[in-house]
Amino acid sequence: MSRAKTGKRRFFGRGAFAAGLLAGGLAFVLAGCWGGYVEDLSEDTRTPVDENRIVVGVSQLGSESVWRTANTASIQETFTRENGYFLIFENARQKQENQIRALRSFISQRVDYIVFSPLTEEGWDTVLQEAREAGIPVILIDRKVRTADPTLYTAWIGSDFYNEGRMAGETLAQYLEQQGRQEETVRIVVLQGTEGSTAAIGRTAGFKEVAGLHENWLILEQVDAEFTAAKGQEEMERLLSQYEDIDVLISQNDDMTFGALEAIRKNGLTPGTDGDIMVISFDAVKDALELVSQGVITADVECNPEQGQYIRRIIEKLEAGEPVARLYFVEEQVYTQENAAEAMEERWY
Numbered sequence: 640m641s642r643a644k645t646g647k648r649r650f651f652g653r654g655a656f657a658a659g660l661l662a663g664g665l666a667f668v669l670a671g672c673w674g675g676y677v678e679d680l681s682e683d684t685r686t687p688v689d690e691n692r693i694v695v696g697v698s699q700l701g702s703e704s705v706w707r708t709a710n711t712a713s714i715q716e717t718f719t720r721e722n723g724y725f726l727i728f729e730n731a732r733q734k735q736e737n738q739i740r741a742l743r744s745f746i747s748q749r750v751d752y753i754v755f756s757p758l759t760e761e762g763w764d765t766v767l768q769e770a771r772e773a774g775i776p777v778i779l780i781d782r783k784v785r786t787a788d789p790t791l792y793t794a795w796i797g798s799d800f801y802n803e804g805r806m807a808g809e810t811l812a813q814y815l816e817q818q819g820r821q822e823e824t825v826r827i828v829v830l831q832g833t834e835g836s837t838a839a840i841g842r843t844a845g846f847k848e849v850a851g852l853h854e855n856w857l858i859l860e861q862v863d864a865e866f867t868a869a870k871g872q873e874e875m876e877r878l879l880s881q882y883e884d885i886d887v888l889i890s891q892n893d894d895m896t897f898g899a900l901e902a903i904r905k906n907g908l909t910p911g912t913d914g915d916i917m918v919i920s921f922d923a924v925k926d927a928l929e930l931v932s933q934g935v936i937t938a939d940v941e942c943n944p945e946q947g948q949y950i951r952r953i954i955e956k957l958e959a960g961e962p963v964a965r966l967y968f969v970e971e972q973v974y975t976q977e978n979a980a981e982a983m984e985e986r987w988y
């Protein structure tokens with residue numbers, strides 16, 4: 640049962656709070672100037688949030704990618720007033736200190752649930768402890784945290800990033816075999832996502848495990864390109880100027896891939912299964928699936944951003960006093976030229 644329903648706390652929208660302060664201040668000034676009758680605005684005019692709604696504070700880590708925008712939309716479309724929720728949404732703009740500040744503000748506002756997507760894995764113990772002391776359940780989405788006490792959060796929903804990395808490696812192996820290249824040296828570069836993030840850690844480790852089974856795979860360099868198109872392009876340009884004969888690009892998200900494709904073309908090279916550089920990407924957003932269907936991207940490992948409904952189901956269970964699992968994995972698959980076009984039709988992101 641949420642605190643909103645038990646009435647243990649009184650919560651006010653921040654806009655209403657500011658408006659209330661302004662109105663109160665105005666009344667004070669007017670009373671001082673006129674010394675006569677003014678409408679009594681000193682009474683609390685703030686609009687209380689509907690006591691029947693569940694208040695959810697969400698700290699999103701940023702808006703660096705198409706995937707992230709879709710993830711945000713999935714959350715915002717789920718936690719609506721019509722569905723019985725009051726959503727407080729904060730975008731941390733890729734800064735952990737902003738996320739910690741948002742979490743503390745949710746705690747001081749005594750929200751019913753905290754939902755957050757941690758930028759990186761380390762450094763959350765203190766604020767999670769504060770949430771526990773305030774009795775607020777924390778649901779992690781997308782990425783994980785590394786804590787001394789894993790019971791500091793109630794549940795996690797997201798992707799099996801390690802498996803995604805393995806799927807990328809296995810798909811590459813299949814294509815190289817089809818091309819009869821299993822004996823020749825394959826020169827690989829890897830664009831990684833945000834350093835220290837679960838997505839980058841898992842995808843790197845999963846791919847490395849498969850790479851380790853192939854003596855002919857030579858990883859020339861793996862570099863942090865921050866999950867953005869701009870950094871993906873910049874790093875790919877540098878890699879192309881530094882290494883000759885790159886055969887394969889593993890790019891840990893579609894945005895970095897879009898940037899890297901620009902760099903490859905600018906260098907007079909052709910990306911593609913039958914081109915100069917084979918590209919394997921992650922996320923499988925609509926624009927990338929189109930490139931997969933054209934054979935520009937050889938394979939795209941899906942990362943499913945539609946997590947809003949999963950979070951809602953967990954909250955509903957908690958509200959009903961039912962037990963919840965600690966980990967929920969979203970469904971994902973690999974897209975190649977065979978199935979990309981069909982999937983594209985249903986993609987809204």
Ligand code: AHR
Pocket residue numbers: 703704705706707781782832838866891892893894921922942
């Ligand atoms: O954590 C998920 C990753 O973060 C997605 O692959 C990427 O696009 C996003 O920025």
